[in-house]
Amino acid sequence: MIVTVILGLAAAALLGVGFVAQQHAAYAEPLKDMLRVRLLLDLVRKPLWLSGIGAMICGQILGALALQRADVSRVEPLFATNLIFALAVAAAVYREPLGGREWLGAVLVSGGVAAFLVFGQPYGGRVPESVSVVWLAMILILVLAAGLVLAAVRVVLPAKAMLLAAAAGMLFGVQDVLTRDSLVRLSLPGHGPGALVVSWQPYTLFVIALLGILLNQSAFDAAPLRISLPAMTAAEPVIGIVLGVAILGERLRVDPIALAGEVAGLMAMVAGIIMLGRSPFLAKTEQGSYRRPDRR
Known part of the structure; x- marks a missing residue:
């Protein structure tokens, strides 16, 4: 468990660093490129964005x-701490100490993660049948994410950024479940890389990852990090946990005390993410960027 926590927190740290670099680069792109492949084609020519993508991949x-x-x-709540690391990077870059809001947000996120793991004690998990009806849960999540993207087309920039970021977080939650499913299949007796190649999960994982990157870069293009990142950070663990239970058959303790602790932990985590997302340090990642004539 200790090794898992270390890996999860290290992953969150690299994700947080990567998101700060990506948003700083994407915010300078014209709004007309949102939700278009052209946005990614322009960003790949920026060293700062590539370094952010490299950190995210790691x-x-x-x-x-x-x-x-x-x-x-068990792992998803750890990923939610990426916003804490993003905040720390912004504070270090601008050489200003963290204030009371940032410390309280960090305590809420970290305490919420710890409470969920302690009370929930996730266990179990299995590989579902490829044609099992439980995969309909994933399809439903993808439809809901598509609905958020369609809604984002008709709203003002801050709401657009939040909706696109939430949709990206939902896709990243699906990505995490598909990753777990593929890794479990790979470890089964009689299974190996060959069996994984002929299954649909790895290819779906690749498509979902690309769509998630396009959505989150579009959100970063639309608004500062304080608006876009919290929605994505909150959506990913919630969707991952829901699909982990629905698809992979994972189990959480559901007695009254445990259930109350799990709900309180998730609520604290989301509240902390929102509080950290409003930090003025994250807003400073937009300084040095500029608004093109079509940015309105």
Whole structure:
């Protein structure tokens, strides 16, 4: 368990660093490129964005190692701490101490994660049948994410950023479950890389990851990090936990005391994410960027 926690927190740290670099680069892109592949094609020519993507990929690799050792419900809450690391990076870059809001937000996120793991004690997990009806839960999440994207087209920029970020977080939650499923299949007796190649999960994982990156970069293009990142950070663990239970058959304690602790932990985690997301340090990642004439 200790190794899993270390891997999960290291993954969150790299994700947080990567998101700060990505948003700083994406915010300077014209709004007309949102939700278009052209946005990614422009960003790949920016060294800062590439370094952010590199950090994110390294974080995802460590996250995959954590998911290989433990259930999604046990690992997902650890990923939610990426916002704390993003805040720390912003504070270090601008050489200003953290204030009371940042410390309280950090305590809420960290305490919420700890409470959920202590009270929930996630366990179990299995590989579902490829054609099992439980995969309909994943399809439902993808439909809901698509609905958020369609709604984002018709709203003002701050709401657009939050909706796109939430949709990206939902896709990243699906990605985490597919990663866990693929790794478990790979470890089964009689299974190996060959069996994984002929299954649909790895290919779906790749498509979901690309769509998630396009959505989160579009959110970063639309608004500062304080608006876009909290929605994504909150959506990913919630969706990952829900799908881990629905698809992979993971279990949480459901007695009254445990259930109350789990709910309180998740509520504290989300409240802390929102509080940290409003930190003025994260707002400073937009300084040095500029608004193109079409940014309105």
